[in-house]
Amino acid sequence: MKNVIFAGVGGQGVILASKILMQVAMNAGYDVKESEVHGMAQRGGSVDCHVRYDTKVYSPLIEKGTADFVMAFELLEAMRKLEYLSPQGMLIVNRFKVNPAPVEAGLAKYPEDIESWLCSNVPRCHVIDTTQALKEAGSGRALNIVMLGVLSNFLEFDQKAWEQAIRQSVKEKFVDMNVRAFNIGKNIRT
Numbered sequence: 681m682k683n684v685i686f687a688g689v690g691g692q693g694v695i696l697a698s699k700i701l702m703q704v705a706m707n708a709g710y711d712v713k714e715s716e717v718h719g720m721a722q723r724g725g726s727v728d729c730h731v732r733y734d735t736k737v738y739s740p741l742i743e744k745g746t747a748d749f750v751m752a753f754e755l756l757e758a759m760r761k762l763e764y765l766s767p768q769g770m771l772i773v774n775r776f777k778v779n780p781a782p783v784e785a786g787l788a789k790y791p792e793d794i795e796s797w798l799c800s801n802v803p804r805c806h807v808i809d810t811t812q813a814l815k816e817a818g819s820g821r822a823l824n825i826v827m828l829g830v831l832s833n834f835l836e837f838d839q840k841a842w843e844q845a846i847r848q849s850v851k852e853k854f855v856d857m858n859v860r861a862f863n864i865g866k867n868i869r870t
Contacts, residue, residue: 681734682835683742687761688727688753689778693824696849697751698729700828703845704837705733713740725781728761749834751827754778755794762802770804772830772870774823806830806870813864822861829865839866 684701688694695716705712710733717728730742742764750765752758752773765771775795782788798805813826825846832842846858 681732681737682749683747683766684731684749684751684831685742685747685761685764686729686731686751686753687757688824689757690725690727692727692753693821694727694729694753697824697828698731700825700842700845700849701731701831702733703848704835704841705731707841707845707848708837711735711737713737715740726757726760728757749831751831753823753827755798756780756790758798759791759794762798765802768804770806770834771798771802772806772808772827773798774827775807775809776823808868808870810865810868813861813868816864817861818857819861822857825858825861826865826868829862830868830870832862832866833870 686694686698698714698716702712702714712733715730730740732740732742744763746766747764748766748769750761750771752761754774754776758771758773777790779790783790795807799807808830810823810826814820814822817826842862843859846862847855850858
């Protein structure tokens with residue numbers, strides 16, 4: 681059983697990233713279950729998706745302490761989902777900060793030491809700086825696909841399978857840009 685959690689904020693493409701992973705796994709013949717939370721997504725609120733695949737999956741929800749991967753598209757979201765990561769699991773987090781509403785309103789400060797805390801306390805933590813990758817991809821909206829490219833290095837699916845799933849999941853006019861973003865992410869060294 682593989683358990684993957686995607687976490688970010690509204691507008692980062694968290695749900696599409698989970699849908700592409702689901703498509704890759706289904707195309708490979710796995711039973712796949714997914715659960716998503718996106719209540720305040722349109723306002724920049726937290727969004728997370730649980731994706732589970734195996735020969736048979738009975739529940740879409742990943743229990744705390746059992747995620748093989750937590751894919752966080754933003755630093756604070758990594759902290760919010762960290763309790764789901766298994767002791768042997770891998771955290772892949774984008775070095776990007778999105779100020780939550782209380783910070784924007786001046787009622788709180790964004791924690792300064794998240795990245796160093798994660799690197800010191802999570803044995804398999806990979807912090808990714810996607811700034812250059814997004815410039816190369818030609819769109820800041822490709823963050824989710826760049827992050828999928830990074831994740832693909834740790835999963836069993838080959839390049840062709842990922843490209844097929846991208847083609848099945850995005851509008852035709854965005855396929856080439858998304859495949860390029862995926863390949864850029866795949867080549868980021870962790």
